[in-house]
Amino acid sequence: MAVERGYWLAWSQISGIGPVLLQRLQQHFGTLQAAWEASPAQLETVEGFGFQTLQKVVQQRSRLHPEQLLIQHQEQNPNFWTPVDPEYPRLLLEIPSPPPLLYFRGEVELRENLGETPLVAIVGTRQPSEYGIRWTRQISTALAKNGFTVVSGLAEGIDTESHAAALKAGGRTIAVLGTGVDVIYPAKNQQLYKQILTAGLVLSEYPSKTPPERAQFPRRNRIIAGLSRAVLVMEAPLKSGALITANYGNEFGRDVYVLPGRVDDYPSQGCLKLLSQGAAPILKELDELLRMLGAIPKIDSVSVSPEPQQLILPDLPPELQQVINVISSESLAFDMIIQQTGMPASVVSSALLQLELMGLVLQKPGMKYQRK
Numbered sequence: 001m002a003v004e005r006g007y008w009l010a011w012s013q014i015s016g017i018g019p020v021l022l023q024r025l026q027q028h029f030g031t032l033q034a035a036w037e038a039s040p041a042q043l044e045t046v047e048g049f050g051f052q053t054l055q056k057v058v059q060q061r062s063r064l065h066p067e068q069l070l071i072q073h074q075e076q077n078p079n080f081w082t083p084v085d086p087e088y089p090r091l092l093l094e095i096p097s098p099p100p101l102l103y104f105r106g107e108v109e110l111r112e113n114l115g116e117t118p119l120v121a122i123v124g125t126r127q128p129s130e131y132g133i134r135w136t137r138q139i140s141t142a143l144a145k146n147g148f149t150v151v152s153g154l155a156e157g158i159d160t161e162s163h164a165a166a167l168k169a170g171g172r173t174i175a176v177l178g179t180g181v182d183v184i185y186p187a188k189n190q191q192l193y194k195q196i197l198t199a200g201l202v203l204s205e206y207p208s209k210t211p212p213e214r215a216q217f218p219r220r221n222r223i224i225a226g227l228s229r230a231v232l233v234m235e236a237p238l239k240s241g242a243l244i245t246a247n248y249g250n251e252f253g254r255d256v257y258v259l260p261g262r263v264d265d266y267p268s269q270g271c272l273k274l275l276s277q278g279a280a281p282i283l284k285e286l287d288e289l290l291r292m293l294g295a296i297p298k299i300d301s302v303s304v305s306p307e308p309q310q311l312i313l314p315d316l317p318p319e320l321q322q323v324i325n326v327i328s329s330e331s332l333a334f335d336m337i338i339q340q341t342g343m344p345a346s347v348v349s350s351a352l353l354q355l356e357l358m359g360l361v362l363q364k365p366g367m368k369y370q371r372k
Helices: 002-012 019-029 032-036 051-061 066-076 090-094 130-145 158-168 187-199 216-227 241-251 266-276 286-295 318-324 334-341 345-357
Strands: 102-106 119-123 149-152 173-176 200-204 230-233 255-258 361-364 368-371
Touching: 002 019, 002 032, 002 066, 019 032, 090 216, 102 187, 119 130, 119 158, 119 216, 119 241, 130 149, 130 158, 130 286, 149 158, 149 216, 158 173, 158 187, 158 200, 173 187, 173 216, 187 200, 200 216, 216 241, 230 241, 230 266, 241 255, 241 266, 255 266, 255 286, 318 334, 318 345, 334 345, 334 368, 345 361
Parallel strands: 119 149, 119 230, 149 173, 173 200, 230 255
Antiparallel strands: 102 200, 361 368
């Protein structure tokens, strides 16, 4: 796994190779190391590898040395995950464009990464009304007190209110930045940023010292939606980044909830549009919202699978053999695999990832697994 991390880093440094192409490379070759060693003719068979992209790979690949690059990169960026790391957020692996490198600062809670603690995104305008602020505080507080982790983007307005309310209620919150994890934007949120580091997590797909640029913030919204079980839009005009997050939520199969507003209120026009497209309204009784969020299928939900047939592979390491022995052709939830193997969650997660890369196991939505 340590070796493969260097190849995720190296591929991400080649211009024109984004998260989607990296996913295709990994799926086509099994590992990014194998893709790195592939000939131009072999790379050309991967969807999306046109002549120009292939030329960039040929020119730049020869100048990059993955193992050396990883050592150098870790000097400036000591804390990051790649999709081959067992700590990488499992729900992010379900989306079509998971970040190849996900940098972090703060207090890591493994249950969040494994999808066992539910994450809910709260997004909205940078210029909320008193109505939007009041409801954001109420909902964030209720979520925090009921075991949900609040995810947002540390922007002014709704983002700031959701982070602050969750922390004040004694809960955890995750801020996904459009800058490096060491760059606080806006600067006025410096104190809030420090509070999040002590009781939550700051995430970004951009390396340290990356300054804010306009194009980076819409891209980070896919991470906010991808991490979360549901997306709550509090107030949003028609041209709002919150609508981008909501659209990602719909694309990724997340539930989208919207705070209704008056038809003549500018900050509510985007919310009303989402409601007309089928988003669920957030109504006065917060117990109903909590009930609906709790009804979302959980990753740790119990499922009953038929007794799997033993699949003996002589060259398979013992921990991988133990994991595949409990998986059948019917999908089995992650926590049930832990329960049936008696192995630590981190070991099971690593084993499942290796089995996926070997083509023996298929991951289904909701962190369920079955044999191929």
